[in-house]
Amino acid sequence: NMEIALVPFHPPNSLCISKLPYQLKCFLSRNGNQITLEFELSGQLSSIIIPFQSTDNNKNNDKTSRQRKDELWKHTCFEAFISLTNQLSYWELNVSPTGDWNFYHFDNYRSGMKQEDKLSAIKYEILQLNSQWFRNKITIDLN
Numbered sequence: 001n002m003e004i005a006l007v008p009f010h011p012p013n014s015l016c017i018s019k020l021p022y023q024l025k026c027f028l029s030r031n032g033n034q035i036t037l038e039f040e041l042s043g044q045l046s047s048i049i050i051p052f053q054s055t056d057n058n059k060n061n062d063k064t065s066r067q068r069k070d071e072l073w074k075h076t077c078f079e080a081f082i083s084l085t086n087q088l089s090y091w092e093l094n095v096s097p098t099g100d101w102n103f104y105h106f107d108n109y110r111s112g113m114k115q116e117d118k119l120s121a122i123k124y125e126i127l128q129l130n131s132q133w134f135r136n137k138i139t140i141d142l143n
Contacts, residue, residue: 001029021047026080033142037093038127039078041134050076050097050134066099066124070115078136091116095138099124103140118142 004026022043029036041048072094073079083090088108095101101124105116123139 001027003027026078035080035082035140035142037078037080037138039134039136039138042132045131045134048076066101066122068102068115069096069100070102072096072100072102078138080138082142093122093138093140095122095124095136097126097134097136101138 005023022041022045025040025042027038027040041050076097078095078097080093081090082093089112090106092104092106093101094104101122103116103119103122104113106113119140119142123137125137126135127137128135
């Protein structure tokens with residue numbers, strides 16, 4: 001298991017990272033070809049637009065509402081990048097707080113993007129949700 005403190009991307013001349021009213025961490029574990037990511041967003045979450053299908057946690061955890069969608073990175077989403085050692089190609093996982101997701105393969109940095117159809121579903125759970133904390137769990141099986 002590994003804990004990673006994530007630093008948000010910010011273009012030049014934008015807010016200083018040290019002044020952001022929130023923190024983002026990722027907890028990563030791997031068991032064979034199964035990867036589990038837990039993203040923990042904490043702080044003044046009112047400053048972030050977090051889309052939800054419902055405020056009812058049971059509905060958020062209803063797996064039937066999950067859809068594979070493009071361009072999630074244009075809105076609030078969690079991202080993970082997966083690569084093999086010494087390879088230029090990589091995979092990108094995008095997951096919205098609603099549980100909508102997509103998985104792409106790139107031949108090189110930001111080039112040759114195509115949807116990776118070998119992954120047909122993810123497991124998504126909201127573990128904690130309130131005004132100061134959002135924590136989700138994403139499990140993918142790369143078999």
